[in-house]
Amino acid sequence: GQSLEQPSEVTAVEGAIVQINCTYQTSGFYGLSWYQQHDGGAPTFLSYNALDGLEETGRFSSFLSRSDSYGYLLLQELQMKDSASYFCVLNSGGYQKVTFGTGTKLQVIP
């Protein structure tokens, strides 16, 4: 099976940079994606890494290292609205089954 580990909570200051790490165990997978979920809302897609390296989308970047079974989401120029939970997700299996991590609750403080 698959498993993913993320820190449960992270606090960062408005305007700063924060990195949310994700380590995983799997026998094989297509890629690692990231989702954001605000309290009371639905998850929304942020980013996807099929290959090793960095993917940049505006203030958000995501990184994958298959050799290290590790990825991270980098948020720059933090804003108060970035306070939310962030999930790393494995995309694997013959039918591209998805497995969500436990989520990291990010609190941005002034």
Added chain:
Amino acid sequence: DARVTQTPRDKVTEMGQEVTMRCQPILGHNTVFWYRQTMKQGLELLAYFRNRAPLDDSGMPKDRFSAEMPDATLATLKIQPSEPRDSAVYFCASANGLAGNYEQYFGPGTRLTVT
């Protein structure tokens, strides 16, 4: 703009009653997912379909839960009989399976409370 819709948004029912949740995926998306989210268990994949055929429902308690896609515009999740431990937010999501399942579009969820 295209979005996934779910009904009802909130449901309060008594233990033992049947509950039916509905989902309309984005037009053109051929993969549909059902998730359950609780504080304790997080976001769990219950079942998913491609081209209306069930691919994996291993996350679903088979004795009381059932999921179907009567047509390409409707997915249903039924619980019969419901139990208090089924209280959770149930999300439906859809994806363009041809492009991969990594970019899923989630509906607003159905908040189920079983008393």
